[in-house]
Amino acid sequence: MTQAVTISVDAMGGDNAPDVVIEGLAQALAVDEALSVLLCGPEEVVAPFAAENARCEAVCTTEVIAMGEHPAKAVRSKKDSSIVRGCRLVREGAADGFFSAGSTGACLAAATLIMGRPRGVKRPALGVVLPAKERPVLLMDVGANADCKPEYLVQFARMGTIYMESILGVPDPSVGLLNIGEEDAKGSQFAQEAHGLLKAEIPQFAGNCEGGPLLQGAFDVVVTDGFTGNVCLKTIEGTFKVLFSAIKSALTSSITAKAGALLIKGKLAELKDEMDPDRLGGSPLLGVRGTCIVGHGSSNARAIKNGILAAASQVREGVSDKIAAAFSAEASPTASLEDADAVDGEA
Amino acid sequence: MTQAVTISVDAMGGDNAPDVVIEGLAQALAVDEALSVLLCGPEEVVAPFAAENARCEAVCTTEVIAMGEHPAKAVRSKKDSSIVRGCRLVREGAADGFFSAGSTGACLAAATLIMGRPRGVKRPALGVVLPAKERPVLLMDVGANADCKPEYLVQFARMGTIYMESILGVPDPSVGLLNIGEEDAKGSQFAQEAHGLLKAEIPQFAGNCEGGPLLQGAFDVVVTDGFTGNVCLKTIEGTFKVLFSAIKSALTSSITAKAGALLIKGKLAELKDEMDPDRLGGSPLLGVRGTCIVGHGSSNARAIKNGILAAASQVREGVSDKIAAAFSAEASPTASLEDADAVDGEA
Numbered sequence: 001m002t003q004a005v006t007i008s009v010d011a012m013g014g015d016n017a018p019d020v021v022i023e024g025l026a027q028a029l030a031v032d033e034a035l036s037v038l039l040c041g042p043e044e045v046v047a048p049f050a051a052e053n054a055r056c057e058a059v060c061t062t063e064v065i066a067m068g069e070h071p072a073k074a075v076r077s078k079k080d081s082s083i084v085r086g087c088r089l090v091r092e093g094a095a096d097g098f099f100s101a102g103s104t105g106a107c108l109a110a111a112t113l114i115m116g117r118p119r120g121v122k123r124p125a126l127g128v129v130l131p132a133k134e135r136p137v138l139l140m141d142v143g144a145n146a147d148c149k150p151e152y153l154v155q156f157a158r159m160g161t162i163y164m165e166s167i168l169g170v171p172d173p174s175v176g177l178l179n180i181g182e183e184d185a186k187g188s189q190f191a192q193e194a195h196g197l198l199k200a201e202i203p204q205f206a207g208n209c210e211g212g213p214l215l216q217g218a219f220d221v222v223v224t225d226g227f228t229g230n231v232c233l234k235t236i237e238g239t240f241k242v243l244f245s246a247i248k249s250a251l252t253s254s255i256t257a258k259a260g261a262l263l264i265k266g267k268l269a270e271l272k273d274e275m276d277p278d279r280l281g282g283s284p285l286l287g288v289r290g291t292c293i294v295g296h297g298s299s300n301a302r303a304i305k306n307g308i309l310a311a312a313s314q315v316r317e318g319v320s321d322k323i324a325a326a327f328s329a330e331a332s333p334t335a336s337l338e339d340a341d342a343v344d345g346e347a
Numbered sequence: 348m349t350q351a352v353t354i355s356v357d358a359m360g361g362d363n364a365p366d367v368v369i370e371g372l373a374q375a376l377a378v379d380e381a382l383s384v385l386l387c388g389p390e391e392v393v394a395p396f397a398a399e400n401a402r403c404e405a406v407c408t409t410e411v412i413a414m415g416e417h418p419a420k421a422v423r424s425k426k427d428s429s430i431v432r433g434c435r436l437v438r439e440g441a442a443d444g445f446f447s448a449g450s451t452g453a454c455l456a457a458a459t460l461i462m463g464r465p466r467g468v469k470r471p472a473l474g475v476v477l478p479a480k481e482r483p484v485l486l487m488d489v490g491a492n493a494d495c496k497p498e499y500l501v502q503f504a505r506m507g508t509i510y511m512e513s514i515l516g517v518p519d520p521s522v523g524l525l526n527i528g529e530e531d532a533k534g535s536q537f538a539q540e541a542h543g544l545l546k547a548e549i550p551q552f553a554g555n556c557e558g559g560p561l562l563q564g565a566f567d568v569v570v571t572d573g574f575t576g577n578v579c580l581k582t583i584e585g586t587f588k589v590l591f592s593a594i595k596s597a598l599t600s601s602i603t604a605k606a607g608a609l610l611i612k613g614k615l616a617e618l619k620d621e622m623d624p625d626r627l628g629g630s631p632l633l634g635v636r637g638t639c640i641v642g643h644g645s646s647n648a649r650a651i652k653n654g655i656l657a658a659a660s661q662v663r664e665g666v667s668d669k670i671a672a673a674f675s676a677e678a679s680p681t682a683s684l685e686d687a688d689a690v691d692g693e694a
Binding site: 189214227261 | 417494526527532533534535538557562572573578579580581582588590593600613615618
C-alpha cells in the first residue's frame with residue numbers, strides 16, 4: 001500500500017495562479033490516492049475546492065507574497081502569506097512537504113527560516129534535474145546561494161547524490177564540478193579550491209564538467225555555486241526557447257516546409273515534451289528539515305501536478321531524513337554561528 | 348580601395364590543423380584581395396603553400412603548443428612556436444593582426460605578454476558574438492579572466508561597445524550585466540558591485556540580463572566575469588548540439604517522420620547554419636595592442652576563412668586603436684603594477 005502523505009500547497013504561487021494550481025492539484029489528487037493536501041490561500045480560492053475534495057483541507061490565509069518582493073523581508077513581515085503558512089505546516093508536522101510555484105526567493109527564505117536546516121548542513125541548495133542526453137543530471141545549486149564557499153559544494157555533492165539515489169534510483173551517482181576546463185587545475189580560484197575539496201572528500205567525484213558536456217549526461221550530479229548554476233540553467237532554458245521558436249518559423253516559411261512540418265509535428269512535439277522542464281515539475285530545495293519543491297513561475301497545470309507528486313515521492317523516499325542522517329555525523333556546534341547569514345534567496 | 352592588411356596566421360592551430368587552416372586561408376585570400384598573410388608553422392607545411400601564393404609569406408617555426416599545455420608556461424618556454432611567433436610579428440609591426448584556432452589559453456597568454464596592453468587597460472577580455480534572436484549580442488569575457496574584479500567589467504563594457512559600434516555598426520550599443528535576476532539588487536556580491544560601477548560609469552548601461560533573455564538580443568553587449576561567461580557560452584553550444592542531435596534522431600525514427608524530414612531538410616540546414624558559431628569565425632581578444640582573433644578548436648575551413656577575414660576587418664576598422672585612445676585618458680601609473688598578474692589564460 002502506498003504511504004499516506006500530506007503536502008501543503010501554495011494556491012497563489014506562479015504566474016497563472018490560482019487557476020492552474022487548482023487544476024494541477026486536482027490532477028495530482030486523481031493520480032495519487034494516498035495523497036492529502038493542505039491548500040493555502042485566500043478563502044474564496046481554497047474553500048470551494050476543499051469543500052468538493054475529501055483529501056483537500058482549506059488553510060485560509062490573508063496575505064500574498066508577490067514575485068518582485070524582497071524574499072527575506074517578505075517572509076518576515078507577511079506571516080499570514082500562503083508561502084509562510086505552507087512552510088509552517090511542515091515545521092509543525094501537519095504536512096510532510098511543501099510545494100509552491102511562487103517566488104523562488106521567498107520559498108527558499110521561508111523554508112530555510114521556518115523549517116530550518118538539519119544539524120551539519122551549512123546551506124540548503126536548489127537542485128534541478130536536467131533532461132540530458134544519456135541520462136538525467138542533477139545540477140545544483142541553481143540559485144539558493146548566490147555567494148558560496150568552496151566547502152558548500154562538497155555538501156551539495158553529498159545531498160545531490162542522496163537525491164539521485166533515492167528519487168531516480170541511480171546507483172552510486174558520479175559527481176562533477178561545473179568548470180571552464182576538464183583539467184584539474186582549471187578555473188577560478190573558487191573552482192580550484194572546490195575541486196581540491198571534492199577530490200578529497202567525495203569518493204564518487206569524477207572531475208570537472210564543462211558547460212558543453214553538461215547536457216550530454218556524463219555525470220549524475222554537477223555542483224556549482226548558485227550564481228553560475230542559475231545563469232547556466234536559465235541559459236539552457238533560453239536556448240531551447242530560441243531554438244524551438246526558430247524551428248517553428250523555419251517550418252512555416254515555405255509550402256514545402258509546411259508539408260514536411262505536418263509529417264514531423266508529432267515527433268517534434270514529443271521531443272519538446274522530453275526537453276520540457278514542466279515534465280519534472282519543480283526543483284527540490286535540499287538541506288532543509290522537510291520536503292520543499294519550488295515550481296517554475298510559468299508552471300502550467302501539468303507542471304503543478306508533477307511538482308506536487310514529486311514532493312510526495314520525496315517524502316516517501318525519505319530524502320530529507322537521509323540527508324539529516326548523513327550530516328548528523330559531522331554536525332558541529334559552530335554550524336549554528338552561521339545561521340543568521342544562511343538566507344540568500346536570490347534566485 | 349580596400350586598405351591593405353597583413354595578418355599572421357597560426358598554421359598549427361585547431362583540431363584539424365594544418366589542413367583546414369591551409370584550406371580556409373586559401374579561401375580568405377581569394378575573397379579579400381588586399382589581404383596578405385604571414386603563415387607561421389613548420390617549414391614543410393608553410394613553405395609549399397607560400398611558394399604558390401604571392402600574398403602569403405612563410406614564417407618557419409620549430410615548435411608547436413599543444414591544446415593541453417599550461418598556457419603561460421608554454422608561451423614562455425616555446426619561443427619558436429607558431430603562436431608566439433605570430434604574436435611577435437604583430438608586436439614588431441610586420442603584421443597588423445594575428446589569427447589562431449589553437450589553444451585559447453596560449454593565444455591569450457601570448458597576445459597579452461607579447462603584444463601588451465594599451466595604457467589603462469587592466470585586463471584583455473575575450474568576446475564572442477552570439478546569434479541572438481533580434482540582433483547579435485557580444486558576450487564578454489568568455490574566458491580570458493577566470494577571476495575578475497568588478498571594475499574589470501566596466502572596462503569590458505567600454506571595449507565591447509567600441510567593438511560593436513565599429514564591427515557591427517551598432518549605434519550607441521546598450522550594455523547589460525549577466526546576472527540571476529532583473530532587479531538592480533540581485534546577484535552575488537560581485538554582481539552587485541559590478542552593477543553599481545556600471546550604472547555610475549557606463550551611460551549605455553541598461554541593467555541586468557538573465558541567462559534566459561541573453562539570446563533574445565535585448566542587449567548589444569553583455570558583460571560578465573570570464574568564468575561565468577565561459578560556462579554560459581559552452582552551455583549554449585552544448586544545448587544547440589544536444590537539441591540538433593535529438594531533432595536528427597526524432598526525424599529518422601519513423602517512415603512518416605523521414606518523409607517529412609526530406610521536405611524540411613533545407614530549412615533545418617539554413618537554421619543550423621544561422622546558429623553556427625563557425626559563421627563568425629572566432630572570438631576577438633580586446634584590450635591588447637593589436638588585433639588577435641582566436642578560433643574554435645573544432646574550426647572547419649569556413650570558420651578559419653571567416654576568422655582571418657574578421658581579423659582583417661578589425662584591423663581596418665581600427666578597433667584596437669580606438670580602444671587604446673579611449674583608455675589613454677584614464678591611464679594611471681598604478682596600472683603597470685598589476686602587469687605580472689595579468690595572464691590567466693584559463694579558457
